[in-house]
Amino acid sequence: MGSQLAHDPEDRNGIGRPAPGRPSDGELRAKYLEYCSARLSEVFLSLSDEQTYRILEEAAGEAGEDVASLGFQSKMRLVTGRLRESVPLPDFESWADEYRRHPERFEPMLLGLWQDAMESGDDDPGAEDG
Numbered sequence: 001m002g003s004q005l006a007h008d009p010e011d012r013n014g015i016g017r018p019a020p021g022r023p024s025d026g027e028l029r030a031k032y033l034e035y036c037s038a039r040l041s042e043v044f045l046s047l048s049d050e051q052t053y054r055i056l057e058e059a060a061g062e063a064g065e066d067v068a069s070l071g072f073q074s075k076m077r078l079v080t081g082r083l084r085e086s087v088p089l090p091d092f093e094s095w096a097d098e099y100r101r102h103p104e105r106f107e108p109m110l111l112g113l114w115q116d117a118m119e120s121g122d123d124d125p126g127a128e129d130g
Contacts, residue, residue, distance in 0.1 A: 028096045034110050036089050040080060043087050055082050 023031070047055070059078040060067045067075070090098070099106050 022100075028099065029092065031099065031106070031110060032092050032095050035095065035106060038109050039089060040083050040087055043083055044079070052079060055079050058082070 044052075056075055056079050057067055059082045060070065060075075063078065065074075065078070070078070
């Protein structure tokens, strides 16, 4: 039968590091967060000013906030939160599985911002998400 041990491509060479050419979990998470951000940005930028304000008013009303009293960041946080609820995004595991099979489908959508997260020493960006 010889040496036919099952080889898992996620094996990490048995030493806690990804196999050569395979992204680490931290890198996958950083790319996933960038992918999701890009999707939300696409939707956000496609909205008219009126649509954005309508979303803001609805989200602020549900949060018990007065739009006029909110700062810019708070307004954007409310709109982004609402978009995150309405834009279909894959969970991390589903996305990572698809990325591992077909990275060429995703790479054109990534600007490389994920590299900043990796260089900042954040080994597992967004680990609490997804």
